[in-house]
Amino acid sequence: MKENRLPDMVFAWMLNLNLWVILFMAGIMAASLYGHVHENTALDFLQGVGGMTYVPWKIPAAALLLYGSLLFFLCIRTDHTLLFYMKTGAETGISLLLAGLLQFGYTGMILLILADVVRNMANVKRKFALLGAVCAVYLLADYHLFSGRYGIIPFESYLDYYRGSVRSFLLGAKNVLASLNILVFIIHTALLMREQMSEKERILSLNESLNRVNGELQEANRQLEEYSRESAKNAETRERNRLAREIHDTLGHTLTGIITGLDACITLMDIVPEAVKEQLSVIADVARKGMTDVRRSVKALRPDALEKMELEKALEQMMEETKKASGIEIEYCCSAELNHFNKDEEEIIYRIIQESITNAIRHGKAGRILIAISMEYNILYIWIKDNGIGCTHIEKGFGLHHMEERLGMLYGSLNCFCDNGFVLEASIPIRWGEVV
Numbered sequence: 001m002k003e004n005r006l007p008d009m010v011f012a013w014m015l016n017l018n019l020w021v022i023l024f025m026a027g028i029m030a031a032s033l034y035g036h037v038h039e040n041t042a043l044d045f046l047q048g049v050g051g052m053t054y055v056p057w058k059i060p061a062a063a064l065l066l067y068g069s070l071l072f073f074l075c076i077r078t079d080h081t082l083l084f085y086m087k088t089g090a091e092t093g094i095s096l097l098l099a100g101l102l103q104f105g106y107t108g109m110i111l112l113i114l115a116d117v118v119r120n121m122a123n124v125k126r127k128f129a130l131l132g133a134v135c136a137v138y139l140l141a142d143y144h145l146f147s148g149r150y151g152i153i154p155f156e157s158y159l160d161y162y163r164g165s166v167r168s169f170l171l172g173a174k175n176v177l178a179s180l181n182i183l184v185f186i187i188h189t190a191l192l193m194r195e196q197m198s199e200k201e202r203i204l205s206l207n208e209s210l211n212r213v214n215g216e217l218q219e220a221n222r223q224l225e226e227y228s229r230e231s232a233k234n235a236e237t238r239e240r241n242r243l244a245r246e247i248h249d250t251l252g253h254t255l256t257g258i259i260t261g262l263d264a265c266i267t268l269m270d271i272v273p274e275a276v277k278e279q280l281s282v283i284a285d286v287a288r289k290g291m292t293d294v295r296r297s298v299k300a301l302r303p304d305a306l307e308k309m310e311l312e313k314a315l316e317q318m319m320e321e322t323k324k325a326s327g328i329e330i331e332y333c334c335s336a337e338l339n340h341f342n343k344d345e346e347e348i349i350y351r352i353i354q355e356s357i358t359n360a361i362r363h364g365k366a367g368r369i370l371i372a373i374s375m376e377y378n379i380l381y382i383w384i385k386d387n388g389i390g391c392t393h394i395e396k397g398f399g400l401h402h403m404e405e406r407l408g409m410l411y412g413s414l415n416c417f418c419d420n421g422f423v424l425e426a427s428i429p430i431r432w433g434e435v436v
Contacts, residue, residue, distance in 0.1 A: 007195060010188040011115055015071065017184060018109050021177045022067055025102050025155065026060040028170060029053075032158040045161075053153060059101065066098040070109060074116055081126060088117060088130060092137055099141050105155025106174070107141040108181040110134065115188055256362045257286045260326035286325045311346045312338040315353060319371070322357055329368045330357070336375035342431060348406045349373075349382065349428070355399045356384040356424050364388020364422050375430075382426040390418040
């Protein structure tokens with residue numbers, strides 16, 4: 001049995017022990033009276049004790065009835081103070097009636113009331129007041145205080161019917177049982193005190209744990225606040241970088257096409273003046289579309305072409321406009337399905353090809369660009385080569401740096417090298433699985 005159930009178990013022992021003590025004494029009294037009647041010495045007994053007694057069979061019957069009533073009230077549980085006072089008063093009254101039935105030779109049942117108060121009274125001040133009142137009743141319930149006025153017969157007078165060792169044994173057994181009841185009451189009280197002390201220690205430990213947890217929570221909140229501020233700063237930085245990439249890609253691509261087209265116009269001005277007007281019209285259209293893309297980038301939207309059409313059509317339109325504006329030859333080959341991509345994947349593919357064309361024209365002075373897109377399993381490959389001037393040492397500027405950043409968002413990679421011009425290779429893991 002668990003330790004916190006020990007007081008209940010000891011209290012049950014007290015209930016059983018008191019029942020046996022009461023039945024033991026009531027049985028001795030009834031047997032003694034029956035013996036005197038049987039031996040025709042009842043009158044001598046009454047004259048000797050100077051009082052009246054009960055009908056023999058009524059003594060154990062009344063004792064059982066009163067003890068049962070006491071158990072009934074002891075089993076009642078209430079948190080209402082007035083009801084608890086009334087319950088305790090009823091228990092005390094029944095205990096006094098039971099003690100009177102036993103000629104006040106045993107008052108151990110009052111200890112049950114004390115144990116009940118200690119167990120179930122929550123308010124400390126009221127508990128001690130009630131305990132004091134019950135203890136006073138326990139001390140006053142002595143036959144010597146009432147025998148002179150009420151003619152109470154001492155329990156030992158009933159034992160006079162028995163002779164010699166039997167009388168001594170019965171008296172000793174009664175005293176042992178009464179003392180055992182007191183001992184069990186002391187054990188019960190000690191266990192309750194120990195339980196209450198353990199409960200206080202548990203509450204103190206719980207409070208310490210709560211204080212420690214509160215401290216940890218405060219520290220966690222502080223760290224979360226710092227993390228939130230840091231996240232906000234990082235978000236601002238990422239947003240600035242994103243806008244910088246968008247404006248760089250869109251504006252750089254548009255301006256490159258315009259510059260190349262204007263250079264062509266300067267060359268054609270003296271040779272074919274009629275073609276200059278047509279070329280300037282194309283350049284104006286490119287500038288207008290570039291302005292639209294810049295505005296959308298500032299508003300954190302996707303390229304205008306991707307808003308209006310699918311990825312593959314947007315790529316073809318961009319290349320066609322670039323060819324018209326700059327006169328650059330662009331060859332495009334795509335063996336992969338460019339459908340079912342997420343928006344961020346479409347935008348990154350579009351921007352990589354756009355930036356590569358811009359770099360090839362602006363830095364490489366290329367006249368021809370080859371673009372190939374393929375897919376193997378769940379990896380999309382982009383291969384771009386131009387016939388420009390190339391370089392001996394590749395220094396990653398703003399464009400290449402932001403290409404890597406964009407690919408890093410999708411766990412992709414970027415490689416570039418010089419081979420009779422400039423070659424760029426990009427790989428992007430796609431999220432919708434293999435192509436059938």
